[in-house]
Amino acid sequence: MAVAARPLSAILSANAYPLAVASAVFIIAVGLPSTDSDTYWQLATGRWMLDHHEFLRQDIFSSTVAGTRFGIGEWLGQIALAGSFAAAGWAGVATLRAGLIAVATFFLVRIARRGGTPWWISLPLVVAALLVSKITWTDRPQLFTLALFPALLELLLSLPPGFSKRLLALPPFFLLWTNLHGGYLVGLGVLAIFAAEGLLTNRGRGLPLAATAVACLAVTFLNPAPLELAGAARDDFLHPPRFLTEFLPPDVLTPAGTLFAAFILGIVGTALLRGGVLLEAMLLLPLLYLALTAQRHMVFFCFAATAFLGPRLAALIPARIPQLPAAVRFPIAIALLIAAVASVFSAPLQPDERVFPSGALDQLRASSGVLLNEYDWGGYLIFRLPERPVFIDGRYVPYLNGVLDDYRALVRLDPTWHELLDRYRVSEVLLSPERPLAVALREDGWRVRAEDQGGKWVVLDRP
């Protein structure tokens, strides 16, 4: 009994700091309401699969691409989201989100502490990396990638050369990740880099990791749509859809972008002064490229940079600030853990729907016909107004072959807008009053069925 208890307490004591920070972050994250439009269609998709016990392989939500096949690359993530919603409503979704962010934080702290980096260097690095990651704290399957990426990184960074039992965890890890979210491709790339570096550096002793990497690659094909999955994820990385804010290149004059730039400058600056290792170059360069392609990918670079920045900063800054004694660390961690568990009860019971046209739902429910809606409100309508198929929504991929271009031509009032309006037989629009189309339709006598007093939305129908 005593023999078994000692390692557990030792493990807990060694992880008191990561546990404490993860618990604190959980408390913050669980209190945030859902705000993202895509959450709704992810939930609707997961709910459909749970209800029907089959994969949803074709569109059932839109009027424009109904029946079209679309990717099911996040099926398990969608089911997990829908399951948490079914279990505890929006509080369940918030708890799942906070849990995944806490997992990410736990491993991020462990990464930041590599090489004995003191807390006063590792903690600001962790906080900065988490602030950069905030852009991905939306209730979507990408949260699973947020949690699994640092977990993988921590595992790989701590692996000894040669065979380790921990290698056996990687194939099931990738099997799970592949079915949760397309971000597994980044993980696979990272694994390939570690395997290549292991072979180059350790020669024969790098073989077990290389063999494991091959096995991981193989298991990623064990999913409902093996080839389609990799293709969709690859397109996101190589051809980011720039019309979506999260896919815009990082802007270093925004708060998150400034922190991202600080990580780049930190890596370059400390490397200029202290040098680095081959693994760091092999790992950080592709992740930097990825981060520069789209701001939602900044987090990968920042998480990985944390591992190398900490030790170099510790070497460059000679200050000595004492660590908290273990006897204090452990109770603090336990107290924060208990507080985190208790904070589940503070999870918001409703999402924040102020940016959505909630006031228009009753009006829309009372009518029929083809509805042309704002892109950003499509997911919300799928969930809140299932009886009215949407024109377009955040799943953008099914709409790439024509509908997205037509949508843009319509709302921007391109010369073909009359023809498109007739071709799609649009009888009603739900748009921002600022849209040129909304302005033109009003001028042309379309009736205002409902309008937000704050000027956020307007419902117009054909006269």
Place this chain on the structure above:
Amino acid sequence: MSWSLPLLVGATFGALSTLATVGDSDVFWHLAVGRQTLAGGLERLDHFSWTANGTVVLTDQWLGQVAWYVVYVAAEWRGVILLRALLVAAIVTLIIGTALWSGRRPWIAVLASFPAIVLTRFSWTERPELMGLACFAALLLVLRLAQERPRVLFAAPALLLIWANLHASFALGLAVLFIVCGEMALHRGPARRIAVGVIVASVVATVFTPSGIAIWTSSGGHFLAPPRGIQEEGVPDVTEPYGLVFGLVIAAVMTTALLSRRALPRDVALLLPVLFVSLTAARHTPFFAVASAPYLAEHAPTAIARTARRFGLSLPKVSAASVIPSGRIDLATAAIGIVAVLATSLVARGEPSLDAYPVGALEALPPGPGLLNEYGWGGFLIWYAPKTPVFIDGRLFLYVPTVVDDYRSVVGVHPDWQAVIARRDIRALLLKPADAGAVRAAELGWRVLSSSDSYVLLARP
């Protein structure tokens, strides 16, 4: 050090640059301002638009504008092409020369400079901006030379005096000089007095402009709040060709820093601020590429050799330049280079490329105020249709916020677009046919005065 190779490569790129025709929209208003300055002295109020007429304008590029106009008067568009080619040649020469000074291995210097040369390609426009880039490259050379002979730093205040009158990018130069001199003052005892003196003299030099002390705020808008709606002020995008080159430069510096020997604090002091500035906007990306070329020339070979050694590979040794420096040979090379640039400029296409502009609408433009024009065509209209003042043009900050808001409202058919037309008494629109404002105005009965695939000129009924 022999300058023949940098001069040769510089002249080659200068000559190649003459293949590009003149055509940037801002060229035209810069020339118009230069003409105005030469004719009647420095004008501090706007006279080209009808929406900001009489408003105070920035004069931070007056010398550059005058220089462009002088060469235009001397040799028309071929003069403009010649000046551009000479500036390109100077920039390339300075980049390679600085890299060669640092690395001492000629072909490595050329290789290390190549990404910087490629990136500066996007700035090879006929604007004072190109002069600013040349000044930046010159400053880097001064800073490199000053490592061995600190007194060379005395050239910096003179350079900044000229730069501050050419283009607002002098602010970056002043900041870089401040940081590098500060580092020098901290670490190098004997040079401390020179560094402090140069900083003070440089700060004072930048005030000798028509704007006086206000010149320091003129570049703030570009560096701290770049107008993202303008393509060149957009965020660097690595999925675009220029962005990919920029990304490669960052990757090269990062890899070199990780795998080479440790750099000196002055390298950090120089590279980090310039990297941040370059990350802010696409038009700033050449600065980091130019600044990093000497570092790469000096350290990249070590990083490559170390990596190769680690994998048991042996690379051929690239020895330092053994050519005995000869001032005469350098002078001869410079003369040949200038002749080559001059000759190619003479045979270059002497007229600007106006394919992107509404040339066909010029005859039908109504004189006097009342025209709302496409933003990108403002400069063109200032030069080619002086009797029709513009609504807006490339002098963006002159029009922020009210004119820009009204422009967007009409072109984008915002809810108040008709009210803006009435309030401003807009009587004609010169827009692209697919602009919502043009589409809607035509539907509402505005008369088409002139049109083509690329423009439409509409008159209010």
